[in-house]
Amino acid sequence: MRRLALAACCALLAPHSARAQRQPVDAVPEDSLALQAPSRALRGIGTGLLVNVVVNRFDRWVLREDFARVTPASWWRNLRLGWEWDENQFGTNMFAHPYHGSLYFNGGRHNGLSYWESIPLAFIGSWTWEHLGERHRPSLNDFVMTSFGGIALGEIFGRIGAGIRQAAPGTPAPLWRELVALPFDPIGSLDRLTGGRGRRTHRTMMAHPDAFMLRTYTGMRITGDREVSDSSARSLTALIDFLYGDPLDTPYTAPFDVFAIRGQVSSGGGLHQLRATGRLYGRNITRQTARHRHQLTVNQRFEYIDNPAQRYGGQSVEVGFNSRWRLSNTLGVRTQAFGNAILLGAIDAPDAGVGERDYDFGPGLGVRLEGVLELRGLPVIAAYAQTEYVRSVSGATADHLAHFGGFEFTVPVARDFGIGIHTGYFNRLSRYSDRPDQRREYPEVRLISTWTLGNTVRNAP
Amino acid sequence: MTIRRFGPVFLALALLGWATGAEAQQRQRTRLWIELGGGPGVGLISCANCDRVISTAGASSNFRIGGVLSEKVLLGFDNFTFVNRAFGLDDEEGNIVAETSTAALSVLWFPGQSGFFAKGGVGVAYGNFTVDAVDSEPLVASEVGLGLTFGIGYDHPLSRRLSLTFNAGALVAAIGDIVLRTGRVDDVIASLYQFTVGITVR
Numbered sequence: 001m002r003r004l005a006l007a008a009c010c011a012l013l014a015p016h017s018a019r020a021q022r023q024p025v026d027a028v029p030e031d032s033l034a035l036q037a038p039s040r041a042l043r044g045i046g047t048g049l050l051v052n053v054v055v056n057r058f059d060r061w062v063l064r065e066d067f068a069r070v071t072p073a074s075w076w077r078n079l080r081l082g083w084e085w086d087e088n089q090f091g092t093n094m095f096a097h098p099y100h101g102s103l104y105f106n107g108g109r110h111n112g113l114s115y116w117e118s119i120p121l122a123f124i125g126s127w128t129w130e131h132l133g134e135r136h137r138p139s140l141n142d143f144v145m146t147s148f149g150g151i152a153l154g155e156i157f158g159r160i161g162a163g164i165r166q167a168a169p170g171t172p173a174p175l176w177r178e179l180v181a182l183p184f185d186p187i188g189s190l191d192r193l194t195g196g197r198g199r200r201t202h203r204t205m206m207a208h209p210d211a212f213m214l215r216t217y218t219g220m221r222i223t224g225d226r227e228v229s230d231s232s233a234r235s236l237t238a239l240i241d242f243l244y245g246d247p248l249d250t251p252y253t254a255p256f257d258v259f260a261i262r263g264q265v266s267s268g269g270g271l272h273q274l275r276a277t278g279r280l281y282g283r284n285i286t287r288q289t290a291r292h293r294h295q296l297t298v299n300q301r302f303e304y305i306d307n308p309a310q311r312y313g314g315q316s317v318e319v320g321f322n323s324r325w326r327l328s329n330t331l332g333v334r335t336q337a338f339g340n341a342i343l344l345g346a347i348d349a350p351d352a353g354v355g356e357r358d359y360d361f362g363p364g365l366g367v368r369l370e371g372v373l374e375l376r377g378l379p380v381i382a383a384y385a386q387t388e389y390v391r392s393v394s395g396a397t398a399d400h401l402a403h404f405g406g407f408e409f410t411v412p413v414a415r416d417f418g419i420g421i422h423t424g425y426f427n428r429l430s431r432y433s434d435r436p437d438q439r440r441e442y443p444e445v446r447l448i449s450t451w452t453l454g455n456t457v458r459n460a461p
Numbered sequence: 462m463t464i465r466r467f468g469p470v471f472l473a474l475a476l477l478g479w480a481t482g483a484e485a486q487q488r489q490r491t492r493l494w495i496e497l498g499g500g501p502g503v504g505l506i507s508c509a510n511c512d513r514v515i516s517t518a519g520a521s522s523n524f525r526i527g528g529v530l531s532e533k534v535l536l537g538f539d540n541f542t543f544v545n546r547a548f549g550l551d552d553e554e555g556n557i558v559a560e561t562s563t564a565a566l567s568v569l570w571f572p573g574q575s576g577f578f579a580k581g582g583v584g585v586a587y588g589n590f591t592v593d594a595v596d597s598e599p600l601v602a603s604e605v606g607l608g609l610t611f612g613i614g615y616d617h618p619l620s621r622r623l624s625l626t627f628n629a630g631a632l633v634a635a636i637g638d639i640v641l642r643t644g645r646v647d648d649v650i651a652s653l654y655q656f657t658v659g660i661t662v663r
Contacts, residue, residue: 041572080514080516081507082507082514082650082652083507083633083635083652084507084509085509085635085648114534116534117534117570119570120568120570120579120580120611123581123611124579140609140633140650144583144607147581148583344607354647362606362607363585363606363607391605393604393636393637394509394648395648
């Protein structure tokens with residue numbers, strides 16, 4: 001079973017070939033460079049507009065949605081009246097819209113545009129949808145979440161899609177790989193189905209790092225809600241960490257050449273954590289061979305957290321340091337210290353929101369600290385803490401402070417297998433201008449088994 | 462900065478630019494560059510549960526400084542301001558001077574070899590509303606929030622280090638609640654559509 005899972009993981013996510021694995025980190029095979037066709041910006045923009053037309057017509061003709069009944073009069077009204085905040089559900093605003101935005105962004109990436117060049121396409125696609133694709137007045141929060149979230153998810157999902165297909169530009173991928181990659185990267189699949197076969201996909205999206213890791217945690221989750229007496233509850237939980245590249249070992253070549261995803265689902269609660277961090281820029285401030293390594297890093301972050309203490313989501317950019325401290329040949333410590341600006345965050349609270357919406361929107365600031373003791377490249381003890389401040393500009397007149405923290409202890413039993421105990425702590429403090437403060441805490445404990453899959457683990461310290 | 466005051470200057474520079482532009486090099490923004498411009502703007506102010514959207518014209522200006530990320534992509538820092546003296550957030554309020562300002566980190570994308578570019582950015586917005594009153598001190602309401610900017614532009618070279626820059630863009634300032642004498646105005650969003658002409662120096 002273990003070998004089967006490992007083989008499946010390697011088959012899905014491994015770089016194109018053994019040859020690719022021996023190449024420099026994030027290098028691109030020469031043949032794919034030779035096949036790289038010129039970029040087509042207008043076609044990239046057109047792809048986003050086509051997505052809007054298809055989605056609008058599907059909503060109108062198939063789902064019979066009234067909001068999709070657009071006319072020139074509705075377009076003019078939307079242009080004349082301008083932005084408002086909408087009252088959509090949390091999951092719609094914080095996940096569905098970013099996924100929609102990833103289609104616009106990847107319209108650029110699969111037409112030869114770089115990460116930076118594809119950013120305007122996410123904005124153009126989102127702006128045109130908000131003004132021309134719906135009868136509703138354009139929603140500012142949708143515009144921000146679709147654009148910025150679409151950039152983050154688009155780049156991550158596009159790279160995952162390329163890793164699943166394992167097809168060099170111009171060559172077909174097996175059908176089953178295309179089907180698995182489809183939900184991650186529909187635009188890439190469309191490009192391949194319509195004859196493009198990835199010839200114009202930007203080379204950085206086709207590149208893969210030497211090292212990536214998929215680590216699964218499964219077990220029991222015990223939670224408590226301090227607002228409710230006898231609220232202790234047990235559920236089954238599964239948590240996944242996917243690390244693509246290594247912040248210190250993968251030289252910076254392009255945005256998102258290193259990224260990390262953490263997702264968690266539990267019985268009865270569904271998805272209640274999805275956090276993604278992608279490196280936008282990295283600069284080593286110590287030598288590659290130094291005993292202790294430090295790197296100045298700029299990351300883009302996407303976060304979605306859902307538990308009784310807080311539903312929090314947001315798009316942010318963080319700046320800070322990734323460090324690795326070598327203690328011995330097998331033992332080391334990794335640390336991260338980052339400060340971030342929240343471009344737009346969303347957080348719920350009992351008195352938050354407006355109309356049917358029960359959460360606030362606002363920009364903010366935050367800090368994140370993390371320390372991991374590693375044994376032969378595998379984490380044994382991890383501690384992390386994060387605080388986010390959100391100033392509401394839509395909803396209640398409030399300032400929200402959200403804290404997340406945790407301590408994770410894992411005992412390696414075999415090379416890829418371990419058992420452990422994790423604790424997590426969620427806390428929210430909401431300060432209102434016209435009513436008492438409101439606080440809520442939500443601790444959890446996880447008893448888990450871990451399974452580390454992938455073709456390589458991160459380099460030992 | 463008003464159109465009446467600087468309009469003739471911009472017009473003269475525009476004509477001069479077209480006369481000399483053919484001989485100048487196309488890429489104007491290399492390494493460090495600075496852009497300063499001004500022009501008319503149309504402002505919209507909307508709020509939650511408001512019956513209507515207020516729109517009015519005013520003067521706007523922009524200052525941008527930045528560097529180069531790649532051959533086609535630039536990173537800049539934008540500052541926009543917009544002033545209007547006749548806003549009426551509430552019918553019962555008096556004359557209102559509305560000032561919005563946004564400081565944003567922007568990406569400029571030059572898709573081709575010409576000077577045409579698209580831009581987008583995000584940053585901090587500041588809104589200041591001064592309400593005149595006959596029998597009391599003016600009321601000043603200020604808020605800080607989310608600022609966005611996006612639009613298109615064109616660099617027309619005048620010389621090796623100078624270009625004339627045309628911008629058509631939108632600036633959105635989401636500044637939250639504004640407290641006036643007659644009550645709280647919820648979830649204010651100020652949108653500015655501006656058309657500016659300026660000078661870019663590198």
